[in-house]
Structures are given as C-alpha cells and as structure tokens.
Amino acid sequence: MKKFLMFLMAAMLIVLTACGGKEAGGGDSDTLEIGALFPLSGDLALLGEESFRGAELAVEEINKNGGIDGKKVKLVKGDATDADAAQAEANRLVNQENIKAIVGSFSSSISFAASEVAERNSVLYWELGAVSDSITDRKYKYVLRTNPPASYFSKVHVDFINDVVAEKLGKNVKDIKVAITHEDSSYGTTIAEEAKKLAEKEGINVVSVQGYSAGTNDLSSVVLNLKKAAPDVLIAVSYMNDAILLTRQSAELGFKVPVFLGSGGGHTMADFQEAVGDKADGIFDVDFPQYSINREFTPGMDEFLKMYKDKYSKDPRSGHSLSNYMGMKVVLDVLAEVGEVDPDKLKDAALKYKAEAGKTSTGWGVEFNPENGQNTKSEPYVHQWINGELITVWPKKVSLEEPQISNK
Amino acid sequence: MMHIIKKNKFLLLLGIVALLLPLFVHSKFHLNTLILLLLFATIAGAWNILGGYGGQLSLGHTIFFGLGAYTSSLLYLNYGTSPWIGLIAAAAISIAAGIFIGWPTFRLKGPYFTLATIAFAEVIRLLCLYWRDLTKGSMGINIRFEPGLSNLIFREYSSYYYFALVLFLISLAIVYWVDRTRVGYYLKAIREDEDSAETLGINVTKYKMIAMVISAGLTGVAGVLYAQFMLFFEPESVFNLNFSIEIALIAIVGGMGTVYGPLLGAAIIVPLNEILRSSFPALSGMNYFIYGIVLVLIVSFMPNGLMPVLKRIPKKFKSRKKVQVSGSRKKTAS
Amino acid sequence: MTLLQTLISGLLLGGIYSLISMGLNLILGVVRIINFAHGELLMIAMYISFLFYSTMGLDPYVSAILVIACLFLLGIITQRFLIQPILDTPASTKIFATLGLSIALQNLALMTLSADHFSVRTSYQSDVINIGELAISIPRLIAFIVAISVAVLLYLFLKKTMTGKAIRAVAMQRQAAYLMGVNVKKIYLLAFGIGSALVGLAGAMLMPIYSVYPTLGTTFVLIAFVVVVLGGMGSMFGAFFGGLIIGLVEALSGVLLDTGLKEAVYFAIFILVLLFRPSGIFSLGKGAEEVGLK
Structure with a gap:
C-alpha cells in the first residue's frame, strides 16, 4: 500500500x-x-x-x-x-x-x-x-x-439556382425540384439545414433530404432514393470518402442530375478528381475560393x-x-x-479593421459584425469541374468561365 | 472506522494532499488535467465494478456517460431544471438503461457480451445523431456559461476540482464497499467461473445486475459533471467507441478488480495523453502512434495491470530477505 | 424496380462485407481473439495494392496474389510476435493489445503516407451490366464472385485436407487437439496467416471500388464483427451469408426507412440475433458461446 x-x-x-x-x-x-x-x-x-x-x-x-x-x-x-x-x-x-x-x-x-x-x-x-x-x-x-458560415453557403446555393440554374434549365424557379444529401456531422447537417430553410423560404421545392453517416461504406440507398425523387438540382455536402462513393455509385446506378451542387469538403479536393476522373466533370462546388479564379480579384x-x-x-x-x-x-x-x-x-x-472585396488573396472583403464577430464580407463562390480542373464560374467578378449546364 | 484510518495512514495523507492541492496548483492547465484525471478515475472505477470485479468486459459504457450528459443538459436547457436535480435524473436514466441492456445481455459470455455492448452504444450514438428534434444531432449541446452554484457552472476550476473530488471519493467508497462485502466476492467468483458460481448457489444474474446498476448510475453522474465542465458536447464526443475503450483501458492498466487501480490507471493514462499530444508537433500521427505502442507494451507485459505488480514488490522484497537470512544461516551452520 | 435494384445493390454490398469478414471469422473462430486491428489489415492491404498500381502500374486484380502473400506474412508476424506471447492472458489483454496495434498502424500510415485518399483508376472500374433498368457494377460483381469462391474453397480446405481438419479440431477443442498431437501454436500461426491473407484478397478486390486512407479500417471493422457473430463463428458459409444479410439490411433500411438510420438498423438486428440465437444464425449445433469463450 x-x-x-x-x-x-x-x-x-x-x-x-x-x-x-x-x-x-x-x-x-x-x-x-x-x-x-x-x-x-x-x-x-x-x-x-x-x-x-x-x-x-x-x-x-x-x-x-x-x-x-x-x-x-x-x-x-x-x-x-x-x-x-x-x-x-x-x-x-x-x-x-x-x-x-x-x-x-x-x-x-x-x-x-x-x-x-x-x-x-x-x-x-x-x-x-x-x-x-x-x-x-x-x-x-x-x-x-x-x-x-453555413448560411452564406446556402445563400449562394439558392442565389445560384435563382440567377443561373433556372434560366439555363429553362424552368421557373418554382418548378425546380431540389434534393439535398449530406453527411451527418455538424458540417453537413448545418449546411443542409440552412439550405433547406432558405430554399423553402424562396419557394423552391425541396423534394428529398438524405442524411447519412460520413463513415458509411455504401450510398446505394441514398442514390436510389435520389433517383426516385428525380431532382433537377442536387445539393450535396460530403467529406472525401462519401463524395467519391456518391459519384461512383451514382454512375453505377444510372442516377444523373442536371445540376450537381457540391458544398466544399470532398467535392473540392484534388484527390476527389483523381479518384473519379472525368465523372467529376460538370459537378459544381460551392466553396471557399479555389485556384482557377480571376486572379485580378484575388491579388496575392x-x-x-x-x-x-x-x-x-x-x-x-x-x-x-x-x-x-x-x-x-x-x-x-x-x-x-x-x-x-x-x-x-x-x-x-x-x-x-476593414478590407474591400477584391483586395485580398481570397477576394473577400473584411468587416466584422461587432455583435457576433462574423466577417460579413466573406462569401463562398461557385466553382465547376471542367476538364479535370476546378474553375470558378460564379459570381461574375471572380469567374473565369460561364457555368456549363446542359439540359438533357 | 478508526481502524480503517489507522490502517491507511497514507490514504489519509493522500486525502489531505488532494484537498489542499488547489491551494498550491494555480495553473488552470494543471487543474484541468487533475479534473479530467479524477473524472476518468471515477468512470473507470465505475466500469471496474462490472468489468473488473464481475468480469463483464463492457465497451459500451459511453451509453451511461452520454445519457447522463444529455439527460441533465436537456432538462436544464429545455425546462431550466437545475443540474443538481439533473444529477438524480441522469443517474435514474442511466440505471434504467443499464437494466435494459443488462437484462438480456447478461446471458452472453466473453466476446459476445463485449460486442453486444459495443452494438448498443453504436445504436444509441446513431439514434442520437438522427433524432435531431430532441438532441440537436451533430450540432451538439451548448450550455451557456452562466456561473452559479444552482447551475453547477463555476468560474473557478478549483470548484470543479472539488466537485470531481467528491464524486471520485463517493465512487471510491462504493468500490471499497463492494470490495469488502459479499457483493465483491460473489462478483469475483462469477468472473473466475460463472458456471461454478451458479452451482454454488450464487444468483449470478442478480449480482451482475447489482454491479451494472451501480456502475451505470455512477457513470451517468460523471456524465453530468463532464457536461457542466465542458459546456459543449455532441454525440461523437460522448458516445464515441474510443471513449468506451479509454475508460476500460484505464481500469485495465491500473489493475482490474482492485480498489485503487482505476485511480492509478487514470494517473498514468490522462497525463500520458496530455504529454503525447503536445510532444510531437512536427509530425502528425506520431503522438497516437506512440500511444498505440505503449498500449500494446503495457497490456502485454502487465496483463493484470500495474496494481498487482506494485503489490508484489514488497512481497518480493520480503521473500528475498528471508532467503538471504536462511542462506546466511546455512553458511553459519556449515 | 427500385426495390429490385436495392436488393441487387444490397447483395453486392453484402459480398464485400462477406469477403472482409471471412478472414476475421477464421481468426476469431480458431485463435479466439477479438482482433480490433482487422480493419487496419484491410487498410494495409489496400495501400499495398495501391503501391503496386502507382509504382509498377499493376492492376489491382493482377497484384492481388502479391498482396495476399504480403498479408499472409504480416499475419504470421502479428500472431508470432504480438498474439502468441499473450495467448494465456485474460480476454481484456488480448482486446487491448489488438486495439493498441490498430491505433499504432493507423497513425503509422498517417505519418508515412499522409492523410491523402489514394484511388486507382482502371478502364473497367465504372462498367456496368445492364439488365433492363437494373444495373450491376462489374467490380462489385467480381468481388461477389470471389467471395463465393473463397467461401467454397475455404469450406473444402477445412473439410477435406489434413491441415484443414487440424484447424477445425483446434477451433473446436484446443485442449483435445493438443492431446491428439496437433501442434496448436502452428495451427494458430496458420489460421492467423490465412485469415490475414483473405483480408489481403479483400483489399485487392476493394481497391477499384473504394479509396484508401489511414482511418479506412474503422469503417469496416465493426461491420466485420457483426457479420461474423451474425453468421456464426467458425462457419465459413455463416460469414458469407452473414455478410449478405447485413448488406441487404443496410441497403433496404436505407431505402425503406431512412439513410441516416441504416447503420443503427443493422446493429439493432445484430443485438436481436445475439439475444435470441447467440451462436449465430448459421452455426450448426452447439454454439461457440457454449464452449465458453474466454
């Protein structure tokens, strides 16, 4: 003792x-x-x-x-x-x-x-x-x-649908069917919930929300549920492993969606493109600024x-x-x-501290909301995988190319 | 009572040191480590009753821990119920869960019981992630920092320390009681050979259930302390399999089925974690790599934990003395 | 239509689970050890397969035989130097030794290969057989067929050969087998080696389907345990059908119930099976739990 x-x-x-x-x-x-x-x-x-x-x-x-x-x-x-x-x-x-x-x-x-x-x-x-x-x-x-934060992401999701997708698809915003799929950690859940809230407020029809665990081995049921819902736009919030699975299993099970909107995470990564190859092409990605971007807006x-x-x-x-x-x-x-x-x-x-938009390496301005400390001048942009490269396509001030959407 | 104190002079000394410690330790970091140490010692002590004495190797103890944390926090956030009452509610819910899980699974032996507890914990973690209306899912529970005795939220870490210390002493007393009474002997008999214990007329299920109820209740109460101390938690942090593993690990490293083993285990594992995390900033993964290796070495070379090894030292010492004495006698004889 | 496709997808997923679990079944059934590092063996197998692909341009199906050999060796080393010395220790020791190994291997991979996700790209990877509206992925079908073949071959091996009989003898009664002159330690080595080799095979088959990263093992290891216990420990066909059942349950509950609950459903089913038929659905006669696993 x-x-x-x-x-x-x-x-x-x-x-x-x-x-x-x-x-x-x-x-x-x-x-x-x-x-x-x-x-x-x-x-x-x-x-x-x-x-x-x-x-x-x-x-x-x-x-x-x-x-x-x-x-x-x-x-x-x-x-x-x-x-x-x-x-x-x-x-x-x-x-x-x-x-x-x-x-x-x-x-x-x-x-x-x-x-x-x-x-x-x-x-x-x-x-x-x-x-x-x-x-x-x-x-x-x-x-x-x-x-x-997540709510800015969903604002871009919805604005992009309103301003670009509706026109390119030749549909009224009210007729566009949106499905959401997300991994269920706080990253996926918050973005998905904000997107759903905002979309419904704007009168966009959210037809299906599919949450799943990020460590999952199989997304066939997610893909089949989405296939059944037949959305025009799919908003996905995924990490790496599930982003790859979602793309591969969608191809296997013949699920195509005219507009695929990723939300950063896996859909941004070079490894993702490496894994799925040309199946990445056409996928949109709402995220922090990437590198194929209008460099004049992102000095440094x-x-x-x-x-x-x-x-x-x-x-x-x-x-x-x-x-x-x-x-x-x-x-x-x-x-x-x-x-x-x-x-x-x-x-x-x-x-x-203040910085104007277009003067920083991300293009973001800086102005903190004194109440909660959030930088109100930051925003995600929309990028698209085009020929194996993640190119910024929206909004105009930072974009290098037009968003490519084929209505087939 | 007197004889216990007399017998355990050092225990008394240790108690006094523990009581006075916050007067000397001013660093919040050290206090934080000590609070975690006591918290883990408490939970591992609770686990020890079922796992160490009863031999029921549960890797699902986060169930009770997490239920405790969620019960008191949800009551506090939704109905303004004081966490003091939450403590009782947490214990009650955890005990209920313990009975619910124990009742069917006690028939299972060895790895089957272990796997069943893992499965229960996974189901609860996944349900907690899914049932967002109630639990807020992965967004987690965030309690506002409003210090106050009735809120069980303190500005000073030393208050948390004393709270953790009291909780630990209660758990120690309970384990001590288990160790010295019929319950402990019966549990040990069940651990060694369940069938023989049954043949000897021990009501196996009853004693396993007693162990489970105590173990679950204590763990649930510890969950409340965790919630009130961290003020933020989510399913992944309170229902995590790794957490279950760590609880059992502490008891095993210290010595399963011993009164002081969990404290000893916590005194090793918690600081080890802290030190490793800050030791190799340049190479990610190095810290946990070493942790894994150390784990393998500890359990391989001291399968029964440190406590029995420590107990053996004085004995060895004594027996060597005896040999020497007898040896010298022989010498003189010849 | 969706339902039929779900069944097919579930079966194919089940094939993958079977493949991963059969090695574990052998290890758990014979050596009687809960090997938490099983997922890490799979991770290593996939890294090896990827390395053959990236350095020598070997297709995962071609390099499979090399991966199998590597993993067989790795299994033998693990058994000889980690498991064998602690065979007679309490169950807790064995569990925590393999847990420690699991943590160490995960972080070894992180240190040496970074957290990047590696994938192979092959021409057939996304090929699909279409029957009407139903789709069957080629790599998944291959994995499924391999799983069946392994189950059959392993069954024949265990039933017909002397070594196989010795393995089964040890699995059933360690002590008696020892008294009959079976070299138990050698059988353990062999069982762990073959079990790991099967994981190697699984890794090779999985490489065209999944990408590999340090914590990959954690997503598969619990499922493997569920499958093995569900099917019945020691029964190769049990592990095979157990895998199929879990795959089906996962796919069906994702479509019929909610994708967020599919894991919870198979764990719940696992618990129910444990409670009502603890020896597993397919185990014959006396269950392993009655042998008293300690």
Missing part, C-alpha cells in the same frame, strides 16, 4: 512537472505566440492539415519580412482530433503555454469546444475555417470568424501558390489552405496594428 501511494504521488508529481512549462506570461519578449488548433490526426486529418498549412505559410511569410516590430510570430500547434481533444488542447495552450489568441480549426465541433475554453479564459478565438453558424451566433465576446494568390509549392513541393490539395492563409493574414495585420497579443485590444482593432 505504501509503495502504491508513493507511486501515485510520484505519478502526480510527474504530471505537474512534466507539464510544468513556463509560468511567466507572454512567452519570450521577442516572439508573439499564437495558438493553432487543427485536427492533425484522426478522421479529419486530411483537411485539417491542409487548413493548417495556410496559417503556417502566412506566418512564415511575415517572419521572412522581418516579423512584427522586429518580433517573430510563432504558431503553437495543438492536435485537436475531436471535441474532447480540442478542449484539452485549448486548455493547454491557454493555461500552460500562456497563449492569448488561438486560430483554428476546420471542424465546427472542434471550434465549439475550443472557443468555449477560450471565452471562459478571456482568450481570443479566431476561426478561419469552420462553418457552423452557431459558433458566432452565441455572440461570444472573444470569438471572431473570417470565413463564411500567385505568391501564395509559389510559397506553398516551395514548402510542400506540391500544389495545394484544395482551397482550404488559401482561406486559412487569407484569414491568418488578417490576424497578422491586426496583430501588427496592436503590437502585442492582447485579446481585448486585438478584438477592438479587428472590429475597426
């Missing part, structure tokens, strides 16, 4: 000492530290890492150019595989590494858990990629988001692509890195203005 207790004491001591990093605040005086929470292993690792790379590149860029007031910026990484890990990692960053501002996080549930910790510790949580509306709807004092994208290739020796897997890069640049701009990592000052400066 004595031994055991001594062991226990020792174990506790180990906990306390092994985790006993620095206690003095703010890190070294010549670095500005910012936490970075992304899922870097586990199920979400693919896009989590891609997102992190964007933030990493923005930081490397500024350090190459002399940092902020001669101080280097450092990203302190946390591997947040799921909500539980996000909570623990956010706690570590905030209370152990003395981080005062955190960026993240690709996944909505990770964002929820981590921003909860940040808010309670009065630390700024700056979201660069997660889309669930409720992250900013909570109106937390220390939460900001640069990227567009070329430099980003070059940096990316130099560092990772291949092209980006998707636009996730770009929007995180752009978001991180805004963070760094604001940080440069303030000169120190102080959550309150950063928040104030961020609310004053």
Whole structure:
C-alpha cells in the first residue's frame, strides 16, 4: 500500500512537472505566440492539415519580412482530433503555454469546444475555417470568424439556382425540384439545414433530404432514393470518402442530375478528381475560393501558390489552405496594428479593421459584425469541374468561365 | 472506522494532499488535467465494478456517460431544471438503461457480451445523431456559461476540482464497499467461473445486475459533471467507441478488480495523453502512434495491470530477505 | 424496380462485407481473439495494392496474389510476435493489445503516407451490366464472385485436407487437439496467416471500388464483427451469408426507412440475433458461446 501511494504521488508529481512549462506570461519578449488548433490526426486529418498549412505559410511569410516590430510570430500547434481533444488542447495552450489568441480549426465541433475554453479564459478565438453558424451566433465576446458560415453557403446555393440554374434549365424557379444529401456531422447537417430553410423560404421545392453517416461504406440507398425523387438540382455536402462513393455509385446506378451542387469538403479536393476522373466533370462546388479564379480579384494568390509549392513541393490539395492563409493574414495585420497579443485590444482593432472585396488573396472583403464577430464580407463562390480542373464560374467578378449546364 | 484510518495512514495523507492541492496548483492547465484525471478515475472505477470485479468486459459504457450528459443538459436547457436535480435524473436514466441492456445481455459470455455492448452504444450514438428534434444531432449541446452554484457552472476550476473530488471519493467508497462485502466476492467468483458460481448457489444474474446498476448510475453522474465542465458536447464526443475503450483501458492498466487501480490507471493514462499530444508537433500521427505502442507494451507485459505488480514488490522484497537470512544461516551452520 | 435494384445493390454490398469478414471469422473462430486491428489489415492491404498500381502500374486484380502473400506474412508476424506471447492472458489483454496495434498502424500510415485518399483508376472500374433498368457494377460483381469462391474453397480446405481438419479440431477443442498431437501454436500461426491473407484478397478486390486512407479500417471493422457473430463463428458459409444479410439490411433500411438510420438498423438486428440465437444464425449445433469463450 505504501509503495502504491508513493507511486501515485510520484505519478502526480510527474504530471505537474512534466507539464510544468513556463509560468511567466507572454512567452519570450521577442516572439508573439499564437495558438493553432487543427485536427492533425484522426478522421479529419486530411483537411485539417491542409487548413493548417495556410496559417503556417502566412506566418512564415511575415517572419521572412522581418516579423512584427522586429518580433517573430510563432504558431503553437495543438492536435485537436475531436471535441474532447480540442478542449484539452485549448486548455493547454491557454493555461500552460500562456497563449492569448488561438486560430483554428476546420471542424465546427472542434471550434465549439475550443472557443468555449477560450471565452471562459478571456482568450481570443479566431476561426478561419469552420462553418457552423452557431459558433458566432452565441455572440461570444472573444470569438471572431473570417470565413463564411453555413448560411452564406446556402445563400449562394439558392442565389445560384435563382440567377443561373433556372434560366439555363429553362424552368421557373418554382418548378425546380431540389434534393439535398449530406453527411451527418455538424458540417453537413448545418449546411443542409440552412439550405433547406432558405430554399423553402424562396419557394423552391425541396423534394428529398438524405442524411447519412460520413463513415458509411455504401450510398446505394441514398442514390436510389435520389433517383426516385428525380431532382433537377442536387445539393450535396460530403467529406472525401462519401463524395467519391456518391459519384461512383451514382454512375453505377444510372442516377444523373442536371445540376450537381457540391458544398466544399470532398467535392473540392484534388484527390476527389483523381479518384473519379472525368465523372467529376460538370459537378459544381460551392466553396471557399479555389485556384482557377480571376486572379485580378484575388491579388496575392500567385505568391501564395509559389510559397506553398516551395514548402510542400506540391500544389495545394484544395482551397482550404488559401482561406486559412487569407484569414491568418488578417490576424497578422491586426496583430501588427496592436503590437502585442492582447485579446481585448486585438478584438477592438479587428472590429475597426476593414478590407474591400477584391483586395485580398481570397477576394473577400473584411468587416466584422461587432455583435457576433462574423466577417460579413466573406462569401463562398461557385466553382465547376471542367476538364479535370476546378474553375470558378460564379459570381461574375471572380469567374473565369460561364457555368456549363446542359439540359438533357 | 478508526481502524480503517489507522490502517491507511497514507490514504489519509493522500486525502489531505488532494484537498489542499488547489491551494498550491494555480495553473488552470494543471487543474484541468487533475479534473479530467479524477473524472476518468471515477468512470473507470465505475466500469471496474462490472468489468473488473464481475468480469463483464463492457465497451459500451459511453451509453451511461452520454445519457447522463444529455439527460441533465436537456432538462436544464429545455425546462431550466437545475443540474443538481439533473444529477438524480441522469443517474435514474442511466440505471434504467443499464437494466435494459443488462437484462438480456447478461446471458452472453466473453466476446459476445463485449460486442453486444459495443452494438448498443453504436445504436444509441446513431439514434442520437438522427433524432435531431430532441438532441440537436451533430450540432451538439451548448450550455451557456452562466456561473452559479444552482447551475453547477463555476468560474473557478478549483470548484470543479472539488466537485470531481467528491464524486471520485463517493465512487471510491462504493468500490471499497463492494470490495469488502459479499457483493465483491460473489462478483469475483462469477468472473473466475460463472458456471461454478451458479452451482454454488450464487444468483449470478442478480449480482451482475447489482454491479451494472451501480456502475451505470455512477457513470451517468460523471456524465453530468463532464457536461457542466465542458459546456459543449455532441454525440461523437460522448458516445464515441474510443471513449468506451479509454475508460476500460484505464481500469485495465491500473489493475482490474482492485480498489485503487482505476485511480492509478487514470494517473498514468490522462497525463500520458496530455504529454503525447503536445510532444510531437512536427509530425502528425506520431503522438497516437506512440500511444498505440505503449498500449500494446503495457497490456502485454502487465496483463493484470500495474496494481498487482506494485503489490508484489514488497512481497518480493520480503521473500528475498528471508532467503538471504536462511542462506546466511546455512553458511553459519556449515 | 427500385426495390429490385436495392436488393441487387444490397447483395453486392453484402459480398464485400462477406469477403472482409471471412478472414476475421477464421481468426476469431480458431485463435479466439477479438482482433480490433482487422480493419487496419484491410487498410494495409489496400495501400499495398495501391503501391503496386502507382509504382509498377499493376492492376489491382493482377497484384492481388502479391498482396495476399504480403498479408499472409504480416499475419504470421502479428500472431508470432504480438498474439502468441499473450495467448494465456485474460480476454481484456488480448482486446487491448489488438486495439493498441490498430491505433499504432493507423497513425503509422498517417505519418508515412499522409492523410491523402489514394484511388486507382482502371478502364473497367465504372462498367456496368445492364439488365433492363437494373444495373450491376462489374467490380462489385467480381468481388461477389470471389467471395463465393473463397467461401467454397475455404469450406473444402477445412473439410477435406489434413491441415484443414487440424484447424477445425483446434477451433473446436484446443485442449483435445493438443492431446491428439496437433501442434496448436502452428495451427494458430496458420489460421492467423490465412485469415490475414483473405483480408489481403479483400483489399485487392476493394481497391477499384473504394479509396484508401489511414482511418479506412474503422469503417469496416465493426461491420466485420457483426457479420461474423451474425453468421456464426467458425462457419465459413455463416460469414458469407452473414455478410449478405447485413448488406441487404443496410441497403433496404436505407431505402425503406431512412439513410441516416441504416447503420443503427443493422446493429439493432445484430443485438436481436445475439439475444435470441447467440451462436449465430448459421452455426450448426452447439454454439461457440457454449464452449465458453474466454
């Protein structure tokens, strides 16, 4: 018994000492530290890492150019595989590494858990990629988001149907049948629910909603249900594995839809095109900005692509890195203005920060809603796979090509 | 009572240390780790009653954990019911679920029981994702941060620490009671050989059910603490198979069927997790790769956990002494 | 029409599940171990198949034999160095050893091959046989036929050959087989090797249908357990038909009930089978649970 207790004491001591990093605040005086929470292993690792790379590149860029007031910026990484890990990692960053501002996080549930910790510790949580509306709807004092939330996605879905699809199909909007299929994590569920809500408000006929688990091995039943509903437009929200399955099984089972609207995730990825080949052609994808885009509207994208290739020796897997890069640049701009990592000052400066559309590497403007911290000038664009390339087709200001819809 | 305290002087000391700890540990990170440690020790302790003593290897304990979290949170969010009452409701629902699951599955043996518990947990996770009107599905439950004793939400981590400590001590007391009474002996007999236990006249199902009820109730209550501490959770985080695995793992690493094993296991696994997560920022996957390897090594070399190994050390020490003594005697004799 | 197509799709999916589960069935039935790393074996098989494709341009069906050989070796190594030393430990140990292996392998793949999804592209991949309005995918049909062949061959192997009889003897009564002079350890090695080789075959057949990534195994491993127990442990045809049943249930419940519930439905059916016929639907006579798996 004595031994055991001594062991226990020792174990506790180990906990306390092994985790006993620095206690003095703010890190070294010549670095500005910012936490970075992304899922870097586990199920979400693919896009989590891609997102992190964007933030990493923005930081490397500024350090190459002399940092902020001669101080280097450092990203302190946390591997947040799921909500539980996000909570623990956010706690570590905030209370152990003395981080005062955190960026993240690709996944909505990770964002929820981590921003909860940040808010309670009065630390700024700056979201660069997660889309669930409720992250900013909570109106937390220390939460900001640069990227567009799910409701902006569905607005683009519906606007695109209203402005482009209806005309190309030669149908009245009220006669267009829309089906929705989505994976059932918070990413798929929020976008699908927002799309359904908005579409029904606009009088668009939603004929079928098919949710499924992202880890599924088979989408034949989804495809058959969709085939039965015979929609004109299919809005799909999928990760990678299910995006591939959906396309392959649709082809196998002879399900064709005139307008296929993906919503980022898998439908954006180079791996997706790699897997399904020319079956990708024609698929639309509503998402953050991608790379075949009107570069005049997205200044700085070329430099980003070059940096990316130099560092990772291949092209980006998707636009996730770009929007995180752009978001991180805004963070760094604001940080440069303030000169120190102080959550309150950063928040104030961020609310004053303005950028016009067409002046950033994503084309997004920046203007934060003081009430909930959401950047109101961000928007998803519509892209289309044309000859194996994901080309921006809508809206006009960023598009390179006309959307191609054949009514057959 | 006195003799227990006398016998366990160190236990008393440990208790005092645990009580005073927040006075010395100011880092919220350390407190957070300690809270998680106590939480996991509590749940693993609860699991231990059924899994360790009774030998019923459940990998579905997230059912009770998640039901506890959802019960109190939904009551709080929808009806403004205080989580203090939620604690009771959570325990009740978890116990009901435990009976519902235990009643048919106790007939199953070995891997079949384990697989059945996994299947139950999966069904509940999927239903929870599907039944969005009630549970909000994968959007998860978000409790507003409104500190207050009646809300069971605290600004100070030390308050959570004490809450977790009380919960853990209650679970420890229950396990201690199980260990020292007929219930524990019967459960151990069932674990060793169910058929013989039955032949000896032990009402196998009854004692398994007692273990299940205690285990489920405690786990459900721990779920409430988790919900009130995290303030955000979703089906994937509370009904996750990996979580079930971690609970059982802690009990197994510490020592199944021992009173202090789960605490020991939690004191190893929880910090190990924290340290690994922050140790290899450059290479994604390295942290969990090492975790997997460590797991294999621990269970391979200490299949019964650390507790029996630790208990053996003093004995070995003593027996070596004896050998030495007798050896020296022989020497003198010759 | 939809219903008929659903049945066909379900059967074809079931063929895939059967293929994956038959190896697990052998391992679970003979070595008596819940191998949680089974999904990771499948993942490795698919990565190997992909590597043959990307480096040497080998079609997955051609390289199948190589993948099978690799996995056979991997299985033997796993059994010899991981499982054999802990054979006499409690069930919990074995479960957690394979769980640890599963976590380590997943993250080894992540470290070395990144989280990218790799797929092969072949000319026949999306070919379909059309009968009226019904469609049958060629790669899925091939997987189905392979599954039947494996079930038949394995059955013959276990029934007719000396080695097969020895394997069955060990599966039924470890102790008695040992006393009769069967080298139990060798049989375990063989069973784990063959079980893994079957996973290799499954991986090769799956490569034209799915893409491979580090956590692929997690989506298949629980299904494999469901199939094995449903069909009846140790019965090869049980695993085969178990796979078909689960495939059908999944497809049908997706169409008739809700696509969000299809997994819940097959887990519920699994529970019901466990409760009312714990030895599995197709097991003959005495169920394995009565042998007392420990």
